[in-house]
Amino acid sequence: MSNTRNTPQAQDSRNRRSRDERHHEPRESRNPERKEERVADDRPSPMEVLRNARAQFAELTGKAAESVSSFEQTEDGWALEVEVLELPRVPDTMSLMAGYQVDLDPQGQLTGYRRVRRYERGRADSHRPGGR
Template identity: 65%
Template sequence: MSNTKNTQESQESQESQNSQESQNSRNSSKTNDKQTANNRPSPMEVLRQARGQLAELTGMEAESVSSFEQTEEGWALEVEVLELERVPDTMSLMATYQVELDPDGQLTGYRRVRRYERGRSDARRGGR
């Protein structure tokens, strides 16, 4: 009878432990959901991530970010990069890349939208 009692106590202990683990798992999941919402990157973190990811993909370092906005899908940026260095520097070729990121700051796409010489004004926007 002692073995039967020990087996029953062991099963009850195991059930209690499983119930506790299940509760902890549910609480952890709720906490993770809150943390995920609260752990969204700040705009500055998004900018840093975008510059780094674009540089890694294209091999070109971003010189500046000329446009930055949050969208329904995440983030949209326009990044200026040096594509071809020339002498004098005003003859170097620059490019504007449109970069799209998800809400977490992960790059989802990019494309070159403009190429120009560094020393030239932008004729497309009413330049003289």
């Protein structure tokens, strides 16, 4: 049993409070479909580039990026390395993963990709600093 009354006056009060809270939200949160802010020269922001790169890569390869392990701006645009699930296995730690190098132009359009490594999900990188 509840001690709260569900009268029309109580409902009006709750609705007014909810409306007032929405009115005081930052403009960005009230408009989830707003465009990402652009950096100088109308270039896409890094987050915009990253989101678009993941979507373009997935569309081209049919593989969704599980993570992005590197992301940097280059003289020619952008470069990132994405990790994808190549072959699911049981147990999951035996699944085959792959790292792809993805190149983008300055506007964030994918210009190329290539697989740079394959490994089992449960394995750590084998190369150590300074040699073997």
